[in-house]
Amino acid sequence: MPQDEANIIIKSCISYILYSNDDTFGLQFNDFREKLKTVRxxxxxxxxxTMFATCPYFYLKTTVRSLIKLLKETEGIEFENISINLNLIIPQIWKRLKTEEKRAFADAYTDCVNSNDYIRTDALNKILLKVQGFDYVKENIRSRTFISVANKLIDTHFGVNNFYNEPGIIQTLENLGTKFPKPALKNCITAVLYVKLGNSYNTSWSAETVADRLLNRLTTDEWILYLDRYIKEETDLLDSIHGPNKVPRMYSQWKLVVKTYKLKSLSITDPIAKQILS
Structure with missing residues (x-):
């Protein structure tokens, strides 16, 4: 489709969003909607x-809002086409989108989660992972998502072929967003530490690289909260790095973590945390 015709179609979307009374614009918009439901x-x-990279912002806003609405309205093959178009469009325009549109997209995900619409939740979840958009999802939903992935990572660590399976899951954890939600902090740090510490045999090297990036972004306050309040609840982890049954290799890795992040210098009050830092 030529650029001028493309612009006409998207302009018609704008007129629809603004509730224009122009019947011609309405018909053009409906044509655009129908095409989104039937073709890529x-x-x-x-x-x-090129079109999405250079078009006026209002075109992007209208396209995003239209796709969100269509995702909720369509079923069957039309829903599949909308899902495909979302996967094609959103990643290439995400960096251009303003906060309002990013939140609108994240809110659509929240609505699907709250209504137990698993099919649409999965479709939006994949896109949010691709664009690292979970920072815009409401806190309670974000936390549940982070906790779910963190717990899956812990289960994988103790499962068969853990060295092979850990990299993909910890990469998913990283892709969820740039910061762990506070309610999910305990689960996330514990999961990352298990990957970093490995086991008596070794560490999943590819997964450890991601673990290092996640540990690097923890703030001093997050470390203090985890060490002072949460780590004493992680009895399996504590047994691996402290006491008579500690695993030498995991203990060695833990000492490296303590040194790298200067954990001894933190103002820790919990006696158990003090012991494992000494």
């Missing part, structure tokens, strides 16, 4: 990447 965006525009 790459079949609508000759060069969709």
């Amino acid at each position: 965006i790459t079949e609508i525009f000759d060069d969709d990447e």
